[in-house]
Amino acid sequence: GSMHMFSVEHKFYGGHGIVGAQVSLGTGLGFAHKYRDDGGLCLAxxxxxxxxxxxxxESFNMAELWKLPIIYVIENNQYAMGTSVNRSSAEDQLYRRGESFRIPGIQVDGMDVLAVRGAAEEAREWVKAGKGPILLELKTYRYRGHSMSDPAKYRSREEVQSVRDKSDPIDHAGRELQAMGVSEDALKDLDKQIRAIVSEAADFAETAPEPALAELYTDVLVENY
Structure with a gap:
């Protein structure tokens, strides 16, 4: 998954196997931007x-206390690993989670790409103005289980299909583009190009040679103390 993707070159510092640990790391990256005064900001x-x-x-408290340039993005798919947010959270309006730290929050339709873009631009302006952190709660949905071993029995097939029919983000973006004058043929061509890119990436991953066994020891600290 995304926790295994990492690129210093692209300033993408991956995820983390410990749930929520990337929030602390992201806050540290925000601190680095402020310390270096390089004009950057972090999205966690x-x-x-x-x-x-x-x-x-703990991260929220430090970020607001030191006015760190960071945007906290909560991707609320409503079921976490398999429990409804309404059953697991006393405050299920997650954009309010920063209020006790005086961090503002915005709730966004995460299935609408233009709404997400607009909220992201607003959040960026807030941070760039030196006002400190801000929260974005993106209300989204996942069609499949949390993992390959998740049968997703905590919700009905009808619920999933209803979201697909009414709120699918790709279909919604397609309708927006058509309203702007993009032809259906152009959209089909774009879909074909994207599928080719995905297939090429999958083929590369499956055919790439396995790393040498010696790589197991790369960047591993082994010393006596």
């Missing part, structure tokens, strides 16, 4: 399940 992404972790609120 986490889900509705991680939103209940303690280190998240």
């Amino acid at each position: 992404y986490f889900g509705d399940g991680a939103a209940n972790q303690g280190q998240v609120y």
Whole structure:
């Protein structure tokens, strides 16, 4: 998954195997931007399940106290690993989670790409103005289980299909583009190009040679103390 993707070159510092730990790391990156005074900002992404972790609120406190340039993005898919946010969270309006730290929040339709873009631009302006952190709660949905071993029996097939029919973000973006004058043929061509890119990436991953066994020891500290 995304926790295994990492690129210093692209300033993408991956996720973390510990739930919510990337929030602390992201806050540290925000501190680095402020310390270096380089004009940068950090976006730290986490889900509705991680939103209940303690280190998240320690990070909120430090970020607001030091006015760090960071945008906390909560991707609320409503079920975390398999429990409804309404059953697991005393405050299920997650954009309010920063209020006790005086951090403002915005709730956004995460299935609408233009709404997300607009909210992101607003959040960026807030941070760039030196006002400190801000929260974005993106209300979204996942069609499949949390993992390959998740049969997703905590919701009905009818619920999933209803979201697909009414709120699918790709279909919604397609309708927006058509309203702007983009032809259906152009959209089909774009879909074909994207599928080719995905297929090429999958083929590369499956055919790439396995790393040498010696790589197991790369960057591993082994010393006597």
